[in-house]
Amino acid sequence: MPVDAIKEMREMGARMKAILGLSASPVGVRFLNAEEAVEGAKILDRHRYCQALMRARHGQNVLLDAEGISCPAAARAFGFRPLPEHCAREKAWWDLELFPRRKWLRRCSSRCRIWRRGHRANSPLPSGEGGAIAGSGGG
Template sequence: MRRILGLRTFPVGVKIFTRKAEVAAVRAKGHRYCQALMRARYGEHILLGKEEIGCPVAAATFGFSPLPEAYKSGEYSLRIGIAKEKEIGARMYKKPVSFSPGEIEDVYLFPLEESIVEPDVVIVEDEVESIMWLLLACVNIAGGERIETSTAVTQAACLDCTAIPYKVHKINTSFGCYGCRIATDIGPNEALIGIPFAYFAGVADLIKFFSENAIPRCREKAAYKKLKEIFLKASLH
């Protein structure tokens, strides 16, 4: 799948542990969740628990600590300029799902190709066109039904692409958020998708199917090239 889509980094497996994880991984103290995701997509095995996580919003999402008052009141959103009113900023941080306090102990992120445990969620962060094919695979799995995604353009990695797929058992996408874009190397043309692992084998098979016809034809851009030729000929006359 990585070869077919031309992904620049690894798809990342995410495993939720209800007790301390005993895996060979780096406990990345002080890391935001999106930073742990970044390291995992470049090939590292990363663990985050209550003692390591360095982002108060992600910590609240995973039930490690309460959401700080500045976020709940909307003051933080107003201060950094992502909301024009405190009430709007406050609603941005209302989570549709979250983990209860003490529900989990560790979150383990790793390159999917090097799995030593079965992940709960797979996250792919890459160019939007690659995310499109993954989403189209999910549409096929859904029998052709439209896929609704949920985001407030906050908590892109922790909530949108981990907690929602895990808790609701649905695919979810995100174009990123203020936090991940100041804290990681996510590119301006990149987005994220979180896929429950139960769907992943089907997604991978569909990517192979798309590679037989749809992907190469789309990337060849024959219709666009023909249009350019028409305009070029018209301009010469």
């Protein structure tokens, strides 16, 4: 990613933070193919996706891949691996009371995948004045 693009992204993030009165930086997530690298990113191990986002919103440049992600639902959503059998049952999700209506649970469990074929990791990037944003490709 060109230095000018990084500078512009940080400026836009700082403006967004000021306009909206945010206490932390906005975060962008980039999906990576196997050949892509993110220079300077910390590769996370045994992290949930939400934890990676929290690190990014406080300025850290992080990378979470199939080996490092610990949340079964996020790992499935990103196409890293199928849900474990005990999580794949509808009752397990219903018991967590995350869905107010059972039909929403059914719809989500059959459709909720947010991955592209061939990606190996995702990298939540701080877009405010936080940590370094590096790597090739989009932002």
